[in-house]
Amino acid sequence: MKLLACHGDPYRRTLDTAVLDCVPRGDRYLVELAESVLFPGGGGQPADHGTIGEARVLDAEQGGGQVRYIVDRRVEPGPTTVAVDWDRRFDHMQQHTAQHLITCLAARGLAWRTLAFHLNPERCDIVFARVPDAAGIARLEKLVNTVIREARPVRHRMIEPEELARLGVRSRLLPAGHTGPLRVVEIEGYDLNTCAGTHVTNTAELQAVQFVGLDVQRGTGRLHWLAGGRLLADAARARARTEALNRVLCRGPAEHVAVAEGMVEEVKQARKALEAVERELAGNLGRQLAATEGPVATLHRSSADLPLLGAVAKAAARVRPDLHLLLTAGEPEGVFLVYGPEAAERGPAVAAILDGRGGGRGRRYQGKAAATHRRAEAAAALGAPS
Numbered sequence: 001m002k003l004l005a006c007h008g009d010p011y012r013r014t015l016d017t018a019v020l021d022c023v024p025r026g027d028r029y030l031v032e033l034a035e036s037v038l039f040p041g042g043g044g045q046p047a048d049h050g051t052i053g054e055a056r057v058l059d060a061e062q063g064g065g066q067v068r069y070i071v072d073r074r075v076e077p078g079p080t081t082v083a084v085d086w087d088r089r090f091d092h093m094q095q096h097t098a099q100h101l102i103t104c105l106a107a108r109g110l111a112w113r114t115l116a117f118h119l120n121p122e123r124c125d126i127v128f129a130r131v132p133d134a135a136g137i138a139r140l141e142k143l144v145n146t147v148i149r150e151a152r153p154v155r156h157r158m159i160e161p162e163e164l165a166r167l168g169v170r171s172r173l174l175p176a177g178h179t180g181p182l183r184v185v186e187i188e189g190y191d192l193n194t195c196a197g198t199h200v201t202n203t204a205e206l207q208a209v210q211f212v213g214l215d216v217q218r219g220t221g222r223l224h225w226l227a228g229g230r231l232l233a234d235a236a237r238a239r240a241r242t243e244a245l246n247r248v249l250c251r252g253p254a255e256h257v258a259v260a261e262g263m264v265e266e267v268k269q270a271r272k273a274l275e276a277v278e279r280e281l282a283g284n285l286g287r288q289l290a291a292t293e294g295p296v297a298t299l300h301r302s303s304a305d306l307p308l309l310g311a312v313a314k315a316a317a318r319v320r321p322d323l324h325l326l327l328t329a330g331e332p333e334g335v336f337l338v339y340g341p342e343a344a345e346r347g348p349a350v351a352a353i354l355d356g357r358g359g360g361r362g363r364r365y366q367g368k369a370a371a372t373h374r375r376a377e378a379a380a381a382l383g384a385p386s
């Protein structure tokens with residue numbers, strides 16, 4: 001692992017240095033710097049964004065002891081200024097340090113072993129080797145926030161691999177092929193762990209941590225959390241939603257749930273009442289259609305859906321099963337229903353006149369149409385022997 005200026009001082013935001021090399025790759029460029037404050041990624045923490053001169057830094061890659069930054073334009077070798085996207089970096093420092101604290105306190109206080117950590121763009125998560133219970137999660141949240149209030153210093157230093165066991169370093173797994181000194185991060189009085197990431201220098205800078213969700217999968221539990229600025233931003237969004245609901249519901253937050261539950265119940269009742277009215281309407285319209293003289297009857301509604309037209313057609317057919325029915329709704333675009341003897345055979349001709357597409361079988365053929373105003377012509381075709 002190559003140590004950079006960002007490892008020595010994670011609070012440093014800019015650095016005057018030099019571009020050593022810049023080579024194209026696709027529509028991007030790979031840049032090597034003499035020194036850098038841009039964290040190249042590691043320990044579960046994504047690479048920094050920022051700028052090298054005028055170029056935007058999009059990512060970084062490491063290999064062969066070298067760091068190469070991926071940028072959006074060519075930069076000339078020679079002196080340059082590197083700047084970190086500080087808001088993003090500080091957020092990563094907060095989330096990453098919070099992970100150290102959560103992992104260590106979960107192990108110490110609850111014997112929950114961490115399997116993985118994900119520093120995601122929205123909610124970070126830790127996967128535990130067991131399913132955390134609600135009481136344990138509440139206890140862990142309390143423990144974490146207590147250590148945040150204790151304002152414990154967070155330090156990093158280099159140690160020799162032989163010292164890992166003596167110092168009680170939490171994770172003693174080294175990257176494959178690692179030789180030489182190791183970087184360890186210490187939360188005073190609580191945790192000592194190998195890590196190449198960037199961290200805040202005091203737990204007070206985490207401000208607060210809140211657990212916001214748990215996904216259970218095959219005996220493991222993925223616990224989601226928000227720390228620091230993310231938690232404040234989440235609270236601001238929640239407050240904005242509350243204020244919007246105050247306006248929409250004309251009630252204070254304490255009544256939101258009761259009002260919403262009342263509205264859901266009202267909608268259910270209203271739907272039931274509407275269905276009863278539609279059934280009655282369909283029966284009446286069907287009987288009127290059945291009273292039509294001649295072999296064809298038509299009905300047009302400015303708005304109706306196919307289930308309602310179907311109910312009307314069935315009501316009519318109960319009285320006059322011999323009747324050829326053409327029911328339409330909407331104009332000029334809408335829906336149509338052909339119902340009665342040979343509906344499936346006669347339907348395509350009706351659909352063609354109505355500039356529509358449909359399908360069906362037996363006594364029913366239905367679809368969408370772009371020209372329902374041609375329904376009289378379609379009705380004439382429907383009545384003609386097929």
Ligand SMILES: [Zn+2]
Pocket residue numbers: 043096097100185195196197198199
């Ligand atoms: Zn770390």
